[in-house]
Amino acid sequence: xxxxxxxxxxxxxxxxxxxxxxxxxxxxxxxxxxxxxxxxxxxxxxxxxxxxxxxxxxxxxxxxxxxxxxxxxxxxxxxxxxxxxxxxxxxxxxxxxxxxxxxxxxxxxxxxxxxxxxxxxxxxxxxxxxxxxxxxxxxxxxxxxxxxxxxxxxxxxxxxxxxxxxxxxxxxxxxxxxxxxxxxxxxxxxxxxxxxxxxxxxxxxxxxxxxxxxxxxxxxxxxxxxxxxxxxxxxxxxxxxxxxxxxxxxxxxxxxxxxxxxxxxxxxxxxxxxxxxxxxxxxxxxxxxxxxxxxxxxxxxxxxxxxxxxxxxxxxxxxxxxxxxxxxxxxxxxxxxxxxxxxxxxxxxxxxxxxxxxxxxxxxxxxxxxxxxxxxxxxxxxxxxxxxxxxxxxxxxxxxxxxxxxxxxxxxxxxxxxxxxxxxxxxxxxxxxxxxxxxxxxxxxxxxxxxxxxxxxxxxxxxxxxxxxxxxxxxxxxxxxxxxx
Amino acid sequence: xxxxxxxxxxxxxxxxxxxxxxxxxxxxxxxxxxxxxxxxxxxxxxxxxxxxxxxxxxxxxxxxxxxxxxxxxxxxxxxxxxxxxxxxxxxxxxxxxxxxxxxxxxxxxxxxxxxxxxxxxxxxxxxxxxxxxxxxxxxxxxxxxxxxxxxxxxxxxxxxxxxxxxxxxxxxxxxxxxxxxxxxxxxxxxxxxxxxxxxxxxxxxxxxxxxxxxxxxxxxxxxxxxxxxxxxxxxxxxxxxxxxxxxxxxxxxxxxxxxxxxxxxxxxxxxxxxxxxxxxxxxxxxxxxxxxxxxxxxxxxxxxxxxxxxxx
Numbered sequence: 001x002x003x004x005x006x007x008x009x010x011x012x013x014x015x016x017x018x019x020x021x022x023x024x025x026x027x028x029x030x031x032x033x034x035x036x037x038x039x040x041x042x043x044x045x046x047x048x049x050x051x052x053x054x055x056x057x058x059x060x061x062x063x064x065x066x067x068x069x070x071x072x073x074x075x076x077x078x079x080x081x082x083x084x085x086x087x088x089x090x091x092x093x094x095x096x097x098x099x100x101x102x103x104x105x106x107x108x109x110x111x112x113x114x115x116x117x118x119x120x121x122x123x124x125x126x127x128x129x130x131x132x133x134x135x136x137x138x139x140x141x142x143x144x145x146x147x148x149x150x151x152x153x154x155x156x157x158x159x160x161x162x163x164x165x166x167x168x169x170x171x172x173x174x175x176x177x178x179x180x181x182x183x184x185x186x187x188x189x190x191x192x193x194x195x196x197x198x199x200x201x202x203x204x205x206x207x208x209x210x211x212x213x214x215x216x217x218x219x220x221x222x223x224x225x226x227x228x229x230x231x232x233x234x235x236x237x238x239x240x241x242x243x244x245x246x247x248x249x250x251x252x253x254x255x256x257x258x259x260x261x262x263x264x265x266x267x268x269x270x271x272x273x274x275x276x277x278x279x280x281x282x283x284x285x286x287x288x289x290x291x292x293x294x295x296x297x298x299x300x301x302x303x304x305x306x307x308x309x310x311x312x313x314x315x316x317x318x319x320x321x322x323x324x325x326x327x328x329x330x331x332x333x334x335x336x337x338x339x340x341x342x343x344x345x346x347x348x349x350x351x352x353x354x355x356x357x358x359x360x361x362x363x364x365x366x367x368x369x370x371x372x373x374x375x376x377x378x379x380x381x382x383x384x385x386x387x388x389x390x391x392x393x394x395x396x397x398x399x400x401x402x403x404x405x406x407x408x409x410x411x412x413x414x415x416x417x418x419x420x421x422x423x424x425x426x427x428x429x430x431x432x433x434x435x436x437x438x439x440x441x442x443x444x445x446x447x448x449x450x451x452x453x454x455x456x457x458x459x460x461x462x463x464x465x466x467x468x469x470x471x472x473x474x475x476x477x478x479x480x481x482x483x484x485x
Numbered sequence: 486x487x488x489x490x491x492x493x494x495x496x497x498x499x500x501x502x503x504x505x506x507x508x509x510x511x512x513x514x515x516x517x518x519x520x521x522x523x524x525x526x527x528x529x530x531x532x533x534x535x536x537x538x539x540x541x542x543x544x545x546x547x548x549x550x551x552x553x554x555x556x557x558x559x560x561x562x563x564x565x566x567x568x569x570x571x572x573x574x575x576x577x578x579x580x581x582x583x584x585x586x587x588x589x590x591x592x593x594x595x596x597x598x599x600x601x602x603x604x605x606x607x608x609x610x611x612x613x614x615x616x617x618x619x620x621x622x623x624x625x626x627x628x629x630x631x632x633x634x635x636x637x638x639x640x641x642x643x644x645x646x647x648x649x650x651x652x653x654x655x656x657x658x659x660x661x662x663x664x665x666x667x668x669x670x671x672x673x674x675x676x677x678x679x680x681x682x683x684x685x686x687x688x689x690x691x692x693x694x695x696x697x698x699x700x701x702x703x704x705x706x707x708x709x710x711x712x713x714x715x716x717x718x719x720x721x722x723x724x725x726x727x728x729x730x731x732x733x734x735x736x737x738x739x740x741x742x743x744x745x746x747x748x749x750x751x752x753x754x755x756x757x758x759x760x761x762x763x764x765x766x767x768x769x770x771x772x773x774x775x776x777x778x779x780x781x782x783x784x785x786x787x788x789x790x791x792x793x794x795x796x797x
Binding site: 009010012013014120276278284450 | 508509510511513514515517518524525526527528529530531535717721724748749752753757760
């Protein structure tokens with residue numbers, strides 16, 4: 001029984017000001033260096049998921065718009081970008097990176113109101129990391145001849161890039177920076193629910209005086225994305241999103257000669273051994289699954305904890321969950337913001353209900369959710385079996401399933417028992433065990449004694465149904481170059 | 486993890502020691518969490534209460550070779566009424582002095598809510614003969630100390646002689662009688678968070694009523710990460726044995742903002758039950774004036790001059 005103190009710590013509502021953001025009521029498409037109206041004139045609202053209110057109307061591109069954008073990218077590529085010396089391309093990328101830093105606050109606020117993620121995350125992670133990616137690849141632009149020993153890296157042409165809604169600007173940076181550094185031009189399509197930071201990025205690209213058509217940004221629905229990747233004028237397709245859509249794209253690409261990279265779903269295991277630093281483990285698990293409300297493809301959604309410390313760890317976790325603050329994403333004290341859309345919230349709710357129905361035990365802290373907007377309390381399932389849907393399917397929400405193991409071999413088996421293979425976490429104080437485990441993890445990223453850490457120099461990507469190709473670092477150049485003798 | 490199992494304890498206490506598990510600490514994760522907690526912002530209406538709490542948990546301290554009875558008397562006056570003109574300001578928790586000045590403080594604080602705390606046990610190194618150290622503890626208590634701050638024998642602890650370190654603390658606890666025992670770990674000398682966690686557990690199982698960061702006599706003292714590390718040890722102790730041990734942070738705490746950060750760290754880690762003078766202290770000398778200035782700023786909307794506050 002916790003003793004009762006005589007002082008209650010109350011945090012201030014500390015909302016970040018939305019003053020730096022100037023929203024237009026309508027947005028066009030960014031094609032050939034200009035904002036243009038969509039051919040069919042179709043518009044769709046984008047909504048603030050924390051309130052459910054529409055923020056602005058954005059264009060819905062159709063096949064004709066895709067044609068225009070791809071043609072602009074082709075013209076820009078043939079018209080000079082592909083022949084520009086690397087050092088010259090780097091200058092543009094450095095400029096973009098610096099402009100992103102200068103306007104970081106504006107980007108962070110916009111990311112939060114359009115996507116629902118806590119301002120703490122957009123401010124401290126999304127935007128700085130997006131800028132860091134441009135800096136990183138600016139550095140590669142003039143060193144491509146030395147990146148792959150004995151071989152020259154030639155650009156591919158026009159890259160079609162379709163990105164998800166969970167890290168809108170960051171994913172745009174992950175896609176655009178290496179493509180441009182390698183001498184390609186691009187047509188980028190942001191997700192339907194989070195187009196605004198990509199459109200603000202268009203402004204930055206213009207301010208950076210990037211040659212017209214080198215980057216084109218078209219907004220729209222899934223049909224626009226499908227038209228883009230299927231377009232015959234595209235040389236390379238990069239997609240980040242669901243496994244289902246990724247599979248369809250892969251089928252369609254077959255035999256076209258287009259290069260393809262896919263970054264898809266995940267069901268990562270966070271594996272805790274009994275010798276680990278359990279208090280930091282607790283923080284790491286929380287960061288692994290409740291970061292961005294669990295709407296992260298590499299989220300540590302399956303906790304595998306060694307039997308001997310399972311009760312201790314679950315106890316610590318529940319206690320920590322009680323202090324998580326769910327609510328207004330613009331509040332600097334908020335830990336868990338809004339779920340990106342009603343559709344996503346419905347999916348999370350449905351999977352949580354399935355967990356309860358299949359016999360797992362649900363823990364969720366008492367917290368008052370805002371009346372408006374799309375919110376879901378952090379959830380923890382114990383008594384989970386590997387056969388349960390919540391242990392198999394990607395939930396993409398703040399829902400953690402706890403499983404136990406006895407031996408390291410069993411941990412490896414359970415961790416790899418998923419069609420996915422994007423990431424894994426290993427928590428132990430024993431260095432040799434980290435290496436032993438990492439060797440056996442079928443996952444593209446393995447974190448040791450931490451989780452959800454990203455760096456532009458570190459490659460990111462998946463195994464099996466989590467996709468193929470790497471983003472970040474030198475490995476992230478490969479999807480955008482042809483190696484020639 | 487099991488190194489405390491080797492410690493022999495008087496009958497009855499053995500289980501308490503053997504049952505306590507010491508968890509390792511990951512430095513990177515610990516420091517990240519501590520830094521994150523330091524970005525919390527406290528509600529304005531809560532701020533006034535937080536400042537008052539910072540005063541109520543303060544051990545107003547003077548530990549100089551040049552201390553005089555007059556200086557201690559002046560400190561005691563401030564302890565009872567920190568703001569000479571605003572008597573709504575609560576009194577501090579304790580005045581902390583060297584043993585020889587305990588009688589002076591005891592007399593000056595008689596009939597007040599302010600406790601007399603004394604360092605003892607060969608402060609600050611703890612390397613006097615054990616008999617002399619225990620005698621000093623007993624002497625301070627007899628002279629009127631309600632609380633005694635001793636130091637962990639770092640020489641014994643760091644060389645792995647845990648039994649010796651444990652026995653000395655247990656002996657001091659006995660010498661304290663009914664007085665409260667605070668054990669200073671001198672975290673700046675322990676070398677790692679793992680060691681700080683281990684020393685915290687050792688001091689707690691040996692009978693410490695409070696564990697304390699620093700003497701204030703070396704360069705490195707309380708930091709947010711050290712405070713978090715010790716708070717997590719206290720939380721483990723409470724979870725594993727049901728005993729609530731207090732936390733005292735000392736050394737280098739000079740601003741109200743730092744005090745807030747520590748309130749947040751303790752409040753979020755241990756819960757509101759620890760935000761009381763019975764379980765939480767801030768050992769400081771110059772902190773009081775900054776807290777008073779911030780308090781006046783909240784009240785009047787403007788800052789006072791530094792000259793308006795006494796320096797001692």
